[in-house]
Amino acid sequence: MVNTGVTLCGIPLDNPIIPASGTFGYGQEFAKLYDINLLGTFSFKGTTLHPRYGNPTPRIAESASGMLNSVGLQNPGVDKVISEELPALAKVFHKPVMANVSGFSVEEYAEVCRRFDACDQIGWLEVNISCPNVHDGGMAFGTDPHAAAAVTRAVRAVTKKPILLKLSPNVTDITEIARACEAEGADGVSLINTLMGMRFDLRSRRPILRNGTGGLSGPAVFPVALRMVWQVANAVSIPVVGMGGVSSADDVLEMMLAGASAVEIGASNLVNPYICRDIVAALPAAMERYGISSFESWIGGTKAWQET
Amino acid sequence: MLQTVFTVAENRPLAEGIHLLRLAGDTSAITAPGQFVNLRLDGFFLRRPISVCDWEEGGLTLIYKVLGKGTAALTEYPAGRQIDVLTGLGNGYDTEKSGEFPLLVGGGVGIPPLYGLARRLTLQGKHPTAVLGFNTEKEIFLADRFAELDVPVILCTADGSRGVRGLVTDGMAQVCKYTYLYTCGPERMLRAVYAACPVSGQFSFEERMGCGFGACMGCTCKTVTGYKRICKDGPVLEKEEILW
Numbered sequence: 131m132v133n134t135g136v137t138l139c140g141i142p143l144d145n146p147i148i149p150a151s152g153t154f155g156y157g158q159e160f161a162k163l164y165d166i167n168l169l170g171t172f173s174f175k176g177t178t179l180h181p182r183y184g185n186p187t188p189r190i191a192e193s194a195s196g197m198l199n200s201v202g203l204q205n206p207g208v209d210k211v212i213s214e215e216l217p218a219l220a221k222v223f224h225k226p227v228m229a230n231v232s233g234f235s236v237e238e239y240a241e242v243c244r245r246f247d248a249c250d251q252i253g254w255l256e257v258n259i260s261c262p263n264v265h266d267g268g269m270a271f272g273t274d275p276h277a278a279a280a281v282t283r284a285v286r287a288v289t290k291k292p293i294l295l296k297l298s299p300n301v302t303d304i305t306e307i308a309r310a311c312e313a314e315g316a317d318g319v320s321l322i323n324t325l326m327g328m329r330f331d332l333r334s335r336r337p338i339l340r341n342g343t344g345g346l347s348g349p350a351v352f353p354v355a356l357r358m359v360w361q362v363a364n365a366v367s368i369p370v371v372g373m374g375g376v377s378s379a380d381d382v383l384e385m386m387l388a389g390a391s392a393v394e395i396g397a398s399n400l401v402n403p404y405i406c407r408d409i410v411a412a413l414p415a416a417m418e419r420y421g422i423s424s425f426e427s428w429i430g431g432t433k434a435w436q437e438t
Numbered sequence: 439m440l441q442t443v444f445t446v447a448e449n450r451p452l453a454e455g456i457h458l459l460r461l462a463g464d465t466s467a468i469t470a471p472g473q474f475v476n477l478r479l480d481g482f483f484l485r486r487p488i489s490v491c492d493w494e495e496g497g498l499t500l501i502y503k504v505l506g507k508g509t510a511a512l513t514e515y516p517a518g519r520q521i522d523v524l525t526g527l528g529n530g531y532d533t534e535k536s537g538e539f540p541l542l543v544g545g546g547v548g549i550p551p552l553y554g555l556a557r558r559l560t561l562q563g564k565h566p567t568a569v570l571g572f573n574t575e576k577e578i579f580l581a582d583r584f585a586e587l588d589v590p591v592i593l594c595t596a597d598g599s600r601g602v603r604g605l606v607t608d609g610m611a612q613v614c615k616y617t618y619l620y621t622c623g624p625e626r627m628l629r630a631v632y633a634a635c636p637v638s639g640q641f642s643f644e645e646r647m648g649c650g651f652g653a654c655m656g657c658t659c660k661t662v663t664g665y666k667r668i669c670k671d672g673p674v675l676e677k678e679e680i681l682w
Contacts, residue, residue: 338646403439403524
């Protein structure tokens, strides 16, 4: 028997599988399809202080082995999440959930985290400093180490819950941002958010996305994500949650080998709503295939090529 | 919603740029005309959402327009080929609201879901009339099938090659009285129909979708009653809740 359990910032997970924010809503759609308690946990929809509609449509475009989105943080706002979504979630999900938090100022990040800090259902705060689809916020905080440090510091001051900073790949050196977060007391980092991209319609000559640009996700980004997880895991000593194009149990193992303590799955939920359930089910056999009895020595356990 | 595997029973051209696809499989998740299915095609990451034209136990009919590489690839799917499908998506039309003489207004590839609706309305003893709009005669499809249901059809073509020359609103002007309106078509047509329609009704919208089942917020629109996901809370909206 293999042990699929992992620990993320001191909280045990039955398995490392975590549906990623923005692809799983607040859990309700998926709870109708399968028992979501079989997941490690999930990261709910990015939540801001005030309700947001997001960007105008179209906000979805396809690309080879992936998709672009420019949703722009549509969410009902932190108060409604606390008063409506969390009580509804308690009926179908009995594990600590990961709260994904976004903002347009350091103060907003801190205020949303402060309000979530009082919620027992929330295990971790995943602080999204990497949304590429909003102006004057989101990614602006994740592409500058000083801004990333400022958000981390402000959030750290309002909560004892584990905080994970969700990092942007749209930077020259992601390890610099990760180290800045670690230095200010982050309990972990999660990466990667989407890669900024574009598509044009050849007939209309306009961008397909009304917002112009969007974030690329799906299997197309997996090698990029894997490389960044590996770089960051080697640069910091806090846990790394890996994500980006993961769509199979083998992808999960590869992400963990690169250094991820747990793995988020995003775009693939939208194409196969059962993918996380299926990966959880496939994980023990995949672990046996590679002789993994537990994840302890597997996480970050890559071997180097030897000179001959 | 149900994830299932359908088998292609028939896949053939129906009119210029328009194809008919009959699929065999479990249709139990489809509960109302105007709902859609989401097809996973080999080599394409996102699924293709297509409205259900008609269905019965064990099979359904889709009519699709070749718009891009995905739908072009779908035309090559032979009988016997299996397709992974999410079925029973969206809310669909409510036939209870129709009154005795509903008017069905469709444009181009927006017409197929109105056929399944017309068949159910006639089975309920109602007397629908259909106004069907096309660009030109060569693109006409399904009009004869409405006629087989004894549904009076007013054909409109933009170039006047058949029927009323003009838009569906020109065809609507020939119907003196109707109790309710059901419509589906391009947004510009829906706007014109909205402006021309004196009664209440249901409008079916189209949007680029990520998931098709309400998870990604990719297709949200603003309505009088708040934000609605076209895929999950729609695609059918009440006339009174539409914000243009």
